[in-house]
Amino acid sequence: PFKPVFDYSYDGVMRSFEDSLKRLGVDRIDILHIHDPDDHWEEAISGAYPALEKLRSEGVISAVSAGMNQWEMLVRFAREGDFDCFLLAGRYSLLDQSSLDELLPLCVEKNIGIIAGGTYNSGILAKGAQPGATYNYGEAPPEIIAKAKGLEEVAARHQVDLKAAASQFVFAHPAITTIIPGTRQPDRVSENFNLLKEQIPADFWAELRSEGLIREDAPLP
Numbered sequence: 014p015f016k017p018v019f020d021y022s023y024d025g026v027m028r029s030f031e032d033s034l035k036r037l038g039v040d041r042i043d044i045l046h047i048h049d050p051d052d053h054w055e056e057a058i059s060g061a062y063p064a065l066e067k068l069r070s071e072g073v074i075s076a077v078s079a080g081m082n083q084w085e086m087l088v089r090f091a092r093e094g095d096f097d098c099f100l101l102a103g104r105y106s107l108l109d110q111s112s113l114d115e116l117l118p119l120c121v122e123k124n125i126g127i128i129a130g131g132t133y134n135s136g137i138l139a140k141g142a143q144p145g146a147t148y149n150y151g152e153a154p155p156e157i158i159a160k161a162k163g164l165e166e167v168a169a170r171h172q173v174d175l176k177a178a179a180s181q182f183v184f185a186h187p188a189i190t191t192i193i194p195g196t197r198q199p200d201r202v203s204e205n206f207n208l209l210k211e212q213i214p215a216d217f218w219a220e221l222r223s224e225g226l227i228r229e230d231a232p233l234p
């Protein structure tokens with residue numbers, strides 16, 4: 014059995030990077046993420062971040078990133094380091110636009126591309142707002158089920174696939190350069206890709222706004 018260890022030290026990251034290269038059978042990495050350092054800010058900014066900067070300066074990684082389920086610490090990273098991109102999970106979606114005030118404009122200003130993960134908030138926006146649906150990796154609370162049901166009702170009125178809306182909405186923000194919907198089913202990879210091409214009427218988005226289901230200031234596709 015393995016015992017997980019959170020090690021965001023400079024040496025720990027360099028060791029982990031070397032181990033990853035061996036396991037992957039490659040000699041360089043495109044994007045290296047500082048992953049989930051929520052409880053390790055000091056070590057991440059003073060240990061992991063300088064390690065990633067060094068690897069980028071040597072050309073063995075192309076992009077320095079952090080991946081998190083929160084926007085607040087990504088704001089700190091953006092202000093204190095030189096990041097190329099971030100993986101932001103679940104904090105810019107049809108159900109959660111909490112990153113809209115600070116993180117997303119800051120990333121536009123600093124030319125930091127956002128890879129949006131958890132664009133279905135871990136399931137509810139793809140599988141439907143029913144009891145047992147997952148929201149950010151736990152059971153969806155009643156107010157989220159109610160809001161997701163509201164989204165589904167508007168989508169049904171306009172014959173829109175809510176999954177398509179969930180994906181296209183996220184992409185409409187200029188800070189978002191990539192979305193990575195997750196699935197265990199291979200045929201859903203192409204389905205999720207094709208959702209980006211579905212036509213969604215402007216009236217649908219206008220109704221989400223007028224019903225207060227999305228923020229007034231969120232950019233629309």
Ligand SMILES: NC(=O)c1ccc[n+]([C@@H]2O[C@H](COP(=O)([O-])OP(=O)(O)OC[C@H]3O[C@@H](n4cnc5c(N)ncnc54)[C@H](OP(=O)(O)O)[C@@H]3O)[C@@H](O)[C@H]2O)c1
Pocket residue numbers: 048049079080081082100102129130131132133134135136139140176193194195196197198201204205
């Ligand atoms: N801290 C971080 O850096 C962080 C945190 C969270 C997530 N992420 C990354 O973000 C990516 C996406 O996250 P995620 O997969 O957890 O959440 P997600 O994309 O919001 O949702 C995944 C859920 O949606 C379902 N789904 C996906 N496509 C579907 C479709 N076409 N029809 C019906 N259901 C569909 C999946 O079910 P099925 O599997 O049954 O299709 C799964 O239950 C992953 O690469 C993950 O590693 C990173």
